[in-house]
Amino acid sequence: MGKVYSLAVTTLREMIRERIFWIVIVMAAGLFALSFLMGALSFAEQRKILTDFGFLSIQIAALGVSLFSGAYILAKEVEKQTCLLILSRPVTRQQFILGKTLGLLALITLLMGALASVLWILLGMWKEPSMWKAFIEICIGLWFESVVILCAVILFSLVMRPVLALAAGAVVFLLGHWLGDLMFFAEKSQQESLVKVVEALQWVTPNLYRFNWKSAYFLENGISNSNFLWMIAHMSGWTLLTVVVTGFLFRRKDIV
Amino acid sequence: MSTEAFAIKVTKLNKTFKGGIFEKDRHILKDVSFSIPKGTTTGFVGGNGSGKTTSIKCLFDFIHPDSGTIEFFGQPLSNDIKTRIGYLPERPYLYEFLTGTELLKLHWNLCFGKTTPEFYDRAREALNKVDLLDAKDRRLRTYSKGMLQRVGIAQAIMTQPDLLILDEPMSGLDPDGRLMVKDILREEQKRGVTLFFSSHLLQDMEELCSNLVVINHGKIFFEGQINTFMAEYQSLEKAFREVKLKEGGPRG
Numbered sequence: 001m002g003k004v005y006s007l008a009v010t011t012l013r014e015m016i017r018e019r020i021f022w023i024v025i026v027m028a029a030g031l032f033a034l035s036f037l038m039g040a041l042s043f044a045e046q047r048k049i050l051t052d053f054g055f056l057s058i059q060i061a062a063l064g065v066s067l068f069s070g071a072y073i074l075a076k077e078v079e080k081q082t083c084l085l086i087l088s089r090p091v092t093r094q095q096f097i098l099g100k101t102l103g104l105l106a107l108i109t110l111l112m113g114a115l116a117s118v119l120w121i122l123l124g125m126w127k128e129p130s131m132w133k134a135f136i137e138i139c140i141g142l143w144f145e146s147v148v149i150l151c152a153v154i155l156f157s158l159v160m161r162p163v164l165a166l167a168a169g170a171v172v173f174l175l176g177h178w179l180g181d182l183m184f185f186a187e188k189s190q191q192e193s194l195v196k197v198v199e200a201l202q203w204v205t206p207n208l209y210r211f212n213w214k215s216a217y218f219l220e221n222g223i224s225n226s227n228f229l230w231m232i233a234h235m236s237g238w239t240l241l242t243v244v245v246t247g248f249l250f251r252r253k254d255i256v
Numbered sequence: 257m258s259t260e261a262f263a264i265k266v267t268k269l270n271k272t273f274k275g276g277i278f279e280k281d282r283h284i285l286k287d288v289s290f291s292i293p294k295g296t297t298t299g300f301v302g303g304n305g306s307g308k309t310t311s312i313k314c315l316f317d318f319i320h321p322d323s324g325t326i327e328f329f330g331q332p333l334s335n336d337i338k339t340r341i342g343y344l345p346e347r348p349y350l351y352e353f354l355t356g357t358e359l360l361k362l363h364w365n366l367c368f369g370k371t372t373p374e375f376y377d378r379a380r381e382a383l384n385k386v387d388l389l390d391a392k393d394r395r396l397r398t399y400s401k402g403m404l405q406r407v408g409i410a411q412a413i414m415t416q417p418d419l420l421i422l423d424e425p426m427s428g429l430d431p432d433g434r435l436m437v438k439d440i441l442r443e444e445q446k447r448g449v450t451l452f453f454s455s456h457l458l459q460d461m462e463e464l465c466s467n468l469v470v471i472n473h474g475k476i477f478f479e480g481q482i483n484t485f486m487a488e489y490q491s492l493e494k495a496f497r498e499v500k501l502k503e504g505g506p507r508g
Contacts, residue, residue, distance in 0.1 A: 002369035010351065010362055017353040080349045085411070088316050088343035089366035090335035255318040256273070 003091050007099025008106060015069060015107045024064050028115055031057035036122060047123070048216040054119040055138060055214030062112050062146035063173060069104050070153030071166040078255055087255075094247040101154060101243060108146050112139060134222045141211045141228075144235035148206045149173050151242035158249045175201065176208030206238045262327070263419045263450035264292040269314055269324035284310050285321065286474045292452050292467070294329075297445055299461035299482070300454040302471035308454045309346055311471065312423050316343065328419065339367055342417035346424045346454075348408035352397040356388055356407050359396065363411045382410040385440055402433040409440060420444060422453035426460055438464060462486075 015021055035053025039046040077083040077100075086096060116139045120126075125135055153169035160168065179202055186194040211231045213223055269288040275281045285307050292298045302308045313319040315326055317333055328337045350359060360379040361371055383389045386406035396404060405428055412420060425441075426434045441451060441464055455461060461468065461482070468485050470478040478485055489498060 003366050006362055006365035010354070010358075013358075014351065014353050081345060081347075082349045082351055084313075084316075084318055084345045085343065085348065085350070085363070085408075086366065087318060088338065088341065088345075089363060090338040091366050092335075252320070254273075254320060255313065 003089075004095050004099045004102065007086070007091070007096060008102035011073070011100050011103025012106045012110075015065075015104065020068060021065065021107070021111075024061050025111070025114075027064075028057045028061035028111075029118075031060065032115075032118060032122065050122060051216040051219055052214065054122065055142065058112055058115045058119065058139070059142050059145070059214060061115060062108050062142060063149060065108055065111060066104075066146045066150035067153055067166050067169045069107070070150045070169060071157050071162040073100055073104060073157075074154060074250070075157045075162040075165070078253075081255070083255060093251045097154075097243070097247050097250055101151065101246075104150055105147060108150065109143065112143055112146075131219055134219050137223045137228050138213045138218060141213050141223075141231055144231065144239075145173075145206075145208055145211065148208075148235050148238045148242070151239050151246070152206075155242045155246045155249070158246060158253065172205060173208065176206045177212060178209065179205060179207060180209035207234060211235075261294060262291045263294045263296075263329060264290075264315065264452060265325075265327040265330075266290050266311070266315070267325045269311065269326070270322045271310060271314060271319060272322055284474050285314070285324075288324070288471070288474065288476055290469045290476055290479045292450060292469075294450050295448055296467050297441070297451040297465045298453075298467040298469060299465035300452060300469050300471070301456075301458065301461060302454070306471045307474040308471060309423055312345075312421060312454065315421065339415070340418045342412035342415060342420045344408045344412045344420075344422045344425055346427070348404060350396050350404060350408060353395060355395055356383060356392040356399075356410075359407060360411055360414055364414065367415050378414050378416070379410075382414040383407075385413070385443070386410045387436065401428045402430060405429055406433065406436070409437060413440065413444060416447075417449065419450045419452070422451070424455055425453055426455060434460070 032054060035050050035057065038053065039050040042049055074097075077086075083096065087093065091099075116135075120135065123135075125131060149169050149172060152172050153165050156165035156168045179198065182198045182201070183195075186198045211227075211234075267289050269285050270283075271285040273282045273284060288307065288311055300308055300311070310319060314321045314324075315333075326333065328341065331337055351362075354362065357379060360382065361375065364375045364379070365371055379392075380389070383392050386409055388403060388407055388410065391399065391403065396407065399407065405425070409422075409425065412422065420441075426437050429437060438460065441453075444451060445464075451464075465482050467480065468478060468482045469476060470485075
């Protein structure tokens with residue numbers, strides 16, 4: 001475990017020392033400022049705008065880091081051959097993948113933790129303990145979403161160019177969010193073949209639309225425990241599956 | 257000789273890279289076999305594209321051979337075996353966001369799982385050998401090409417391995433740097449380390465190696481003592497030129 005930890009810490013250090021990470025932070029801070037400004041312009045909906053924009057900023061920042069870092073983390077190692085020295089040590093390829101992935105997970109956790117803390121302060125959450133549970137659950141939902149996208153992009157980057165892996169990750173994200181709408185339109189069209197296609201897509205795509213909890217409604221009314229547990233199980237399943245497949249593919253890969 | 261007498265024993269290694277739709281498959285390694293006796297220094301010579309780097313990458317399973325076997329100290333490659341090997345790839349691309357000390361610490365932790373007090377002495381000793389003590393806290397991004405090569409050598413020797421595998425360890429170094437690397441390799445020889453390194457610089461081979469493995473177009477056509485090779489061809493450089501012309505010649 002010490003080896004995986006060392007790789008994870010090194011990956012985290014690498015990402016924090018990258019300029020792009022700080023650009024994402026500045027962009028997220030800009031979105032927060034914008035939401036605060038827009039909230040101030042509104043009479044009755046200040047809190048709703050701030051909540052919606054705030055969680056959206058966290059989602060965009062985490063998604064940006066997942067897509068960009070996930071697409072390039074392994075591709076860069078293979079292309080620059082920096083992984084050769086690491087793999088010449090008593091480290092298996094699975095440990096290497098795990099270390100890299102955990103390093104990025106730590107980065108996303110730090111990023112989201114920092115942004116969520118800012119949002120917590122902006123919303124004055126300390127005055128409303130009844131909303132703490134829902135706030136944390138929404139953040140955890142967003143965290144899992146970015147983790148699933150990250151793991152999917154890392155997997156894609158092993159079989160295609162980084163830029164295509166990034167695009168494929170974005171497609172998975174969009175498809176995951178549009179599955180509900182697609183099913184609605186498929187049922188409305190009454191074409192059985194279309195319904196079957198969307199049903200098939202639901203099996204091969206993370207159902208992100210079911211856990212899109214970032215509106216003020218969920219903050220004020222809470223999320224049911226069963227929904228929350230179902231989200232954790234669904235997202236953990238996808239994460240585990242993609243990490244295992246990535247490990248399998250990387251083990252077979254020739255590092256030329 | 258028993259298999260334990262060899263630090264490396266490679267038998268009938270084959271590797272073909274699949275071509276694209278309009279490209280032919282490339283048969284890079286053709287029944288490559290050689291052995292490196294323990295405690296010797298062996299040079300691995302061949303022209304560009306002859307299969308040197310591919311062979312070395314196969315040793316570590318970076319490239320999976322289609323057939324053949326590789327043994328280190330009589331055993332297949334494993335984590336235990338890897339702790340006994342120091343490696344420097346061709347043009348060592350290192351994590352440039354790390355400092356020299358951080359790089360060594362990472363490699364120590366990957367070998368032993370944690371940073372033990374012994375690390376600090378070993379890291380200092382290795383950095384001192386490659387004359388990088390003053391630059392140990394600078395990011396690798398600010399190192400020159402020669403300094404990167406030297407810090408790469410420091411990570412390879414820091415764990416005091418039984419076997420050092422170096423791919424072009426002197427490439428890109430100025431005369432001072434080459435001299436320093438040669439001195440380090442001589443020190444490792446005195447420590448009883450088995451050295452296996454590839455180089456285009458044939459003069460370095462003559463200075464350092466007792467044995468030689470020559471590869472051309474993916475085939476080994478000489479394996480043995482450097483003196484035997486020299487007796488036949490007088491100068492290694494001349495020999496290499498002649499040998500290159502004789503594709504598939506007899507093994508020495």
